Amino acid sequence: MIRRVLPLLALGLGLVALPGCSWFSDWDGKQSSLDAERRVAANATYDNTPEGLYAAGVEALQARRFAPAADYFDQIERDHPYSTWATNAKLMSAYAEYQRNRYTEAIGALDRFIQLHPAHRDIAYAFYLRALCYYEQIADAQRDQRPTEQAMAALQDVVNRFPDTAYARDARLKIDLARDHLAGKEMNIGRFYQRQRLYAAAIGRFRRVVEDYQTTNHVPEALHRLTEIYLTLGLTEEAKKTASVLGHNFPGSSWYQDSYALLVDGAPASAQDRPGLMARAWNWVF
Structure with a gap:
């Protein structure tokens, strides 16, 4: 549920807008008029005109029928590629595909939109939605981390291009979570090596966490x-x-208490197998 909130807020603004009006770019600081949105859909005649197809797509989105919604918006591109509705339909189709968890299709549509309309008023949203498509594909810390790296790159692109937007603020938060996810992967591998007594390999993994993921x-x-x-x-x-570095930087950490106990009398580490706070938060959210 959490992961869908921001795209839905943005979509609510897009549904009411006509070509020539501001869409997703109005998200930051404005509220959509859902009543007006419903009137547009209710009064529309669903014929093969771009207006009719667009209204049909809007109604399908409202009903959470994302597959037919994408079809309606795609049909505008096919049948009316030069209409004023076609550009907006590209972005709406990508959003519908995102909601269907068809991330590859959504990314492809967004890449085309970005390439063809680099100066569009909603280009920031296009980059943001593209980043979310990668972000949603992040798996647990036991699996391939390439999607995590792709998500971080796409999110950082949003931050770099549109630093003062709400999209960038959310992207920064997601980058922090993604970095924690990558660090968690390194920790899992390091623990495995430690259990197998492959200490040189384990040291390499744990050092990487300390050096490359210092904020996690x-x-x-x-x-x-x-x-x-x-x-x-x-x-x-x-x-x-x-242990001194640990105590200096994290004096209240249970991990420091355990390290101190080991150094003093070799006591077992009470927190040794307990996952960190961010790891528990990640598992709860995702």
Whole structure:
């Protein structure tokens, strides 16, 4: 449910607008008139005119019948490619495909829209929706992370191109979640190597979390895991240095308490197998 809110807010503005009026670009700071939207759809004659097809697509979207909605908007492009409705129909079709979880089709439509209409008033929304299509394909931390990397690149593109928009604000939040997701992947692999006593490989993974994902919630655990491994290998000074970094940056962390206990008397780490806060939040949301 959470992941659909922002696109739906934007769509509500698009449904009421006629060509020549502002669409999704009005999302930031304005409210849509849903009553007017319904009147447009209710009074329309659904014939093969671009107006009729567009109204039919709007009504289908309102009823959450996304497949026929996409068909109506696509038909405008096929039958009336030079009408004033055709450009808007491209974006509406992409949104309908997004709602159907047909992300490849939506991305293809958005790429064409961006290429053909780079100065369109709703170009920011097109880039944002394209980024969401990648973002929705992020799997759990056990799987291939290429979609996560693609999503981060697309979201960063939104931030770079449209830094002062609501789209950029939401993109920044999603980038943070995506980065945490990538860090979680590194942690999973590192823990596996640690359990298999492949300590050099585990150290490489945990160091990458510390160095490349410093703003994520996985860093305290990564430092603790490094402390554990160094002690296991008899590298006491390295363990002390790592625990010191952990204590300096995260003094209230349970991971620091566990590292301190290990250094003092070799006590077992009570938080050793507990996932971090962001990991639990990610699993709850997705």
